[in-house]
Amino acid sequence: MYIKRTLENVIIETSQHFKVLLVTGARQVGKSTLLKMCDSNRNYVTLDNPNIREMALKEPELFLDRYSPPVIIDEIQYAPNLLSYIKIRVDNSNDNGGYWLTGSQQFNMMKNVSESLAGRVGIINLMGFSLSELLHKTSQESFLPVLDYIECARKNTKSYNLKDLYQIIWRGSYPAVIADKDINWETFYSSYLQTYLERDIRDLTAVSNEMTFLTFIKVVASRTGQMINYSDIANEVGVSVPTVKSWLSLLVSSGIVYMLQPYFNNINKRLVKTPKVYFADTGLCSYLTGWNSAEVLETGAMSGAIFETFVVTEIIKSYKHNGKTPKIYYYRDRDKREIDVIIEQNGKLYPVEIKKTANPDKNMIRSFGVIPLDKQGAGAVICLVKEDLPLTNNVSAIPVFYLAY
Numbered sequence: 001m002y003i004k005r006t007l008e009n010v011i012i013e014t015s016q017h018f019k020v021l022l023v024t025g026a027r028q029v030g031k032s033t034l035l036k037m038c039d040s041n042r043n044y045v046t047l048d049n050p051n052i053r054e055m056a057l058k059e060p061e062l063f064l065d066r067y068s069p070p071v072i073i074d075e076i077q078y079a080p081n082l083l084s085y086i087k088i089r090v091d092n093s094n095d096n097g098g099y100w101l102t103g104s105q106q107f108n109m110m111k112n113v114s115e116s117l118a119g120r121v122g123i124i125n126l127m128g129f130s131l132s133e134l135l136h137k138t139s140q141e142s143f144l145p146v147l148d149y150i151e152c153a154r155k156n157t158k159s160y161n162l163k164d165l166y167q168i169i170w171r172g173s174y175p176a177v178i179a180d181k182d183i184n185w186e187t188f189y190s191s192y193l194q195t196y197l198e199r200d201i202r203d204l205t206a207v208s209n210e211m212t213f214l215t216f217i218k219v220v221a222s223r224t225g226q227m228i229n230y231s232d233i234a235n236e237v238g239v240s241v242p243t244v245k246s247w248l249s250l251l252v253s254s255g256i257v258y259m260l261q262p263y264f265n266n267i268n269k270r271l272v273k274t275p276k277v278y279f280a281d282t283g284l285c286s287y288l289t290g291w292n293s294a295e296v297l298e299t300g301a302m303s304g305a306i307f308e309t310f311v312v313t314e315i316i317k318s319y320k321h322n323g324k325t326p327k328i329y330y331y332r333d334r335d336k337r338e339i340d341v342i343i344e345q346n347g348k349l350y351p352v353e354i355k356k357t358a359n360p361d362k363n364m365i366r367s368f369g370v371i372p373l374d375k376q377g378a379g380a381v382i383c384l385v386k387e388d389l390p391l392t393n394n395v396s397a398i399p400v401f402y403l404a405y
Helices: 008-015 031-038 050-058 060-066 082-091 106-116 147-156 162-171 175-179 185-204 210-221 230-237 241-253 282-288 294-299 303-320 362-370 400-404
Strands: 020-024 043-046 071-074 099-103 121-125 257-260 276-279 328-332 338-345 348-354 379-383 395-399
Touching: 008 020, 008 031, 008 121, 020 031, 031 043, 031 071, 031 099, 050 060, 060 082, 082 106, 147 395, 147 400, 162 282, 162 294, 162 303, 175 185, 185 210, 185 282, 210 230, 210 241, 210 276, 210 282, 230 241, 241 257, 257 303, 257 328, 276 282, 276 303, 282 303, 294 303, 303 328, 303 338, 303 348, 303 400, 338 362, 348 362, 362 379, 379 400, 395 400
Parallel strands: 020 099, 020 121, 043 071, 071 099, 348 379, 379 395
Antiparallel strands: 257 276, 328 338, 338 348
């Protein structure tokens, strides 16, 4: 069963304005399926096939003759040499959208794309299913805690109980676990992780000990929603701080984690400048940290952290799945004043606090006052209330399921 993706319209529109379209994202988030559904008449070829990959590497001209546009070339990172040949072909053509590419390993691939296809390629990032997509609402709006958004969300969403919410969080957002309700959750994530280690990590870098790297991923997963402490992770894993930084960049480049940067300008000279780490998929994070059911996850020690991770990634998806770059940050200063998320838009800063509670109060938004009045936009506490309610004249408590609008 195919579930429509919010990005479908963005892909069609972007393809009309660029000669090449590139969809990036973590392994198995549905990149090739999405492109096939956007244009079922295109040629399709995947470089996952070793024989086809060999042709692309050794005979790029022959490869492009055989798989002529309009074409989808899946996993382009396996034959980066193709990019310069594609450049030559699109430069000799007046047609837009002839080549649709996908890629799972963003760091090295993006370097090659920037060098070969600058000005010719529209780049779109796909993540796992958003809550909106899971509930079959593909007209998702980018989240902003303003009155218009809240009123529309109130009309177009319904409340779900805590058990249903944590079932969604625990199961995760990969298409395979969403489409097949009977798939063994543990087997899927175990296989996913093994494939990630054997394919992406070996291709991206020479990790000398895959078991140590697996330990590293588990340690990072246990810290989702926290500021990165490189020394602490290095001591627990038994590697150096430079190795931790290098391995974290691998997790970011392959779409496994998202680094939320601290907000920094002249508001306060005592700001903390360390990023926070969030797993892009809460199902994978739950698997890595050993929570084998939604019930034990909800009552366990990581319940609040995983809830925050879910909300932050949903906010990010609401922007990326609309073809936008999310300008979101967090705030913390040395006086321990903290704001979970700050969304920057049109010169305004919109503060968001995330709490696993059904009884929000004004004490939760005390730190919002660090934002100067001339920059302060509407604020929110995203939590477990059944319906939105005002906390002040400019801050509302918002049900988490309003993110599905």
